Amino acid sequence: MNTSKIDVLFDDYTIKNRIQTLANFINEDYSDTSDVVLLCVLKGAINFFGDLSLLLDFDAEYEFVGLTSYEGTKSTGNIKLTTVLPDIKGKNVIIVEDIVDTGRSIEYLKKLIEADASDIKVCTLLDKPSRREVIIEPDYIAFQIEDHFVVGYGLDYNQKYRNLPYVGVARFE
Numbered sequence: 001m002n003t004s005k006i007d008v009l010f011d012d013y014t015i016k017n018r019i020q021t022l023a024n025f026i027n028e029d030y031s032d033t034s035d036v037v038l039l040c041v042l043k044g045a046i047n048f049f050g051d052l053s054l055l056l057d058f059d060a061e062y063e064f065v066g067l068t069s070y071e072g073t074k075s076t077g078n079i080k081l082t083t084v085l086p087d088i089k090g091k092n093v094i095i096v097e098d099i100v101d102t103g104r105s106i107e108y109l110k111k112l113i114e115a116d117a118s119d120i121k122v123c124t125l126l127d128k129p130s131r132r133e134v135i136i137e138p139d140y141i142a143f144q145i146e147d148h149f150v151v152g153y154g155l156d157y158n159q160k161y162r163n164l165p166y167v168g169v170a171r172f173e
Contacts, residue, residue: 006151006161006168010143015125015153015167016051018142022123023055026094026140035118036060037091041067041109042083043162044098047154048125048142052096063088067105079108092119094140098154101128103136110136126150126167143167 010018030036038060040049053060066082093113100106100122110120123140130147149172151157152164161170 005171006164007171008166008168009145009148009150010153010167012165015142019048019051020055022140022142023052026052026123027055027057029121030056030058030092030094033058033092035091037063037086037088037093039086039088039093039095039113040064041095041097041105044154044156045096045125047162048098049096052123060094061091065109067109069105079105081112085112087116088113089116090118091116093117093121095120095122097122097124097138099126099128099150100124100136100138101131103132103134106136106138107134125153126155 036058038049038053040046042064053062063086064083065085067079068082069079095106095109097106106122114120121139124138125142127138127141127144128147129144148169150167151161151170152166152168154162155167156162157170
């Protein structure tokens with residue numbers, strides 16, 4: 001399957017401005033909090049994670065976890081952990097995700113860590129509530145989008161397009 005066109009949905013400037021706004025909210029919420037872990041969901045959230053983390057005013061540990069549920073443009077509904085879970089016992093965890101659509105991956109990850117974490121919040125670059133299959137609401141949302149297949153700024157199609165400096169709607173032939 002080849003992409004015939006990628007239409008820019010959010011350009012680099014828009015993304016960076018919105019991340020600054022999110023960072024301001026998170027800084028307010030965590031100004032007096034210790035033992036914070038930023039848990040990056042690999043690979044899609046890495047660009048968002050990097051830009052966001054540099055704008056936070058509090059000390060935070062970095063941890064990474066790999067999850068997969070997509071094949072091509074469709075979620076399989078079968079979530080797999082592809083890395084070892086980090087030690088987050090007694091920590092305040094902010095899960096940094098690229099996109100929340102069905103909600104199954106975040107639900108899965110939260111269940112894996114909820115017994116150990118003191119608190120869990122979800123921060124996502126993109127929220128696609130029209131595709132939600134489970135009841136989950138991210139705590140921090142950069143952008144809410146319609147039901148489009150998006151690539152760029154870390155999001156991929158079969159591991160491609162992650163390095164685009166914007167989020168775009170991919171149209172496939």
